[in-house]
Amino acid sequence: MASSNTHTLNAAKKILVVGPSWVGDMVMAQSLFISLKNIHPDCQIDVLAPSWTLSLLQRMPEVNEAIIMPVPRGRFALMERIKLGKSLRSKGYDQAILLPNSWKSAIPTFFANIPLRTGYIGECRWGLLNDARKLNKNLLTMTVQRFVALGLPVDAPMPPSCPKPALTISEDRQQAVIDKFQLTPVASRILALCPGAEYGPAKRWPPEHYAEVARQRIDQGWQVWLFGSEKDKNDAAQINRAVSGLCRDFTGSTSLAEAVDLMSLADAVVSNDSGLMHVAAALDKKVIAVYGSSDPGFTPPLNGKARIITLKLDCSPCFKRECPLGHSNCLTGITPEQVLNIINN
Template sequence: MKDIKGIKRILIRATNWIGDSIMSLPALVETKRNFPEAHISVLLRPWVKPIFESHPCVDEIIVYDKKRDKSRNLLELARIIRMLRNRQFDMAILFQNAFEAALIAFLSDIRIRLGLDTDGRRFLLSHPVKRRTHQHHVENYLDILRGIGIRTRETEPVLYIKDRHISEAEMILKECGIETDEPLIGLAPGAMYGPAKRWPARYFATIGDWAVTRWGAKVIIMGSRKEMDICAHVRALMKEDAINLCGKTDLGVSMGIIKRCNMLVSNDSGLMHIAAALGVATIAIFGSTDPAATGPRGAHFRIIRHDIPCSPCFRRECPYDLQCLYSVTPDQVWKDMEDMWNETSSILGQGWHNK
């Protein structure tokens, strides 16, 4: 297309969710591949910054620190728009599907504005792309580029971590008594979306105990501050020792800790996508959501899901006693863990040292 020639400055609006940010990474790579000379800036919310700040395709991070107070939020919005106008971007690629993302790009006088036709924002986009249902979110983000004639080839997210986050993670685990040659299993029992994505806490506790008694592994429990209750519940239910780091590390350090793990057992969550993108063996348990849309992508993962009539329902809470999750037993998960261990233990080793 003629109007995309001579692109020198590109603004990417990152999504606000950790998992979606990771699923957008192949589209970021394709942007750089097709515009190798362009300067790429990423506009993002503070909590997803570690996903992009070390990526080789990113030249600049711009933090959009939206406030809860409406008057302060308007001031921040005005600041961002004024700054973007001064930068004179040639193109905006909106991975964030909200109306506001398109409005910011429009008011910032960015000539080419690419994004999915969602949230009533079609008139704000120069190149709106119809969102196709029943496909993976990675493909949705790539479709934005395909809408201007770009042929894409990258489909697996790859995550990069700052050295200081690796060092901090190593120090924390050392303080917790975890040696570099000990097998380490991570449990991620939370899911910000809601209870309908969370495998029962007692089931997580069971496989945590088995990892200790059967493999001689150390177990860490991970999650955000909003997931502290569920993580504390898993720890309380465990009979064996485990280290609960939920809410005690920021995202960058959590990424470093996950990279050290031999395996992560997780619900459909941001931490699941982090593990898969880092090449860590990942056991992903699905309930109300659809792995065909949000499943992990990478070299080493297993998806566990029971195909019952009402799943996927995409509800945050379940009116039917969470049969899609309760029917997934610890024995079934353990079997997949053993299979994954046998497949990957000689390949992956211990995190930092063999990746």
């Protein structure tokens, strides 16, 4: 249900987007930014988001300014959120678009006196939003659709058309990571493997399967690079041991910005359903996305080159962090040969 507020999006020139707190969701949020620019080319888009998102937002040309959310995810911190909102009043925003559904995420925009505050009702945010939308999950089946819909009038046809995210990478940034990590330019192709998934083991393809893919690509003369956070180092080490240390292991040793710029050098990417999968898709890479407990229809890689592998077992998607049946057949049943066939074609 939309407000009758006459200050509609058509008049909005300065828009504050309250961004999500996950890598993949922030990548998908770029579809909203692109959509807003398509509708209103002269609009200014600022994004309020956690500090770690800066490296992504800096690679989104639609974003004018990234404003750091000073409150860590999970903390309520009412007075800090009120203080933040009051500090934003001088910005003169015409509209706020809230991508998180939490009550606390709406507090700063309310106290910023932003005249049009758009978001899904979420946690009963009627008083904080004056353009409160009811989410029809049957109509908007994808996360990216839900984001883009908030930038459109309430009576716009649904589901909306969603532009594909497209991170911008400069040669200077590429050269910077080449120099820092002392990469030797070679004629061989590069395969990036992303064996982690923050959500849990039910989204992680087995390391031994990744190792077999790595082994066969290395035998074909490819370089294989491993990406992930500190939490993924054990899986990456297992993969690398299986190929006698012939992979270049970047897990836990890069910033997100460096990982993005390094991945921009790759020819193909094999990944679980993770934030790095969405980054690879936004870099327009050939992505082979392996899905286990999650639903590829809900958060697919937004890239025409991407290929999804899922077994569609009766027990999946279960959306669990760990397999409730104890076998993880939805992942172990996906063979290295299936992935290699896609890389080769």
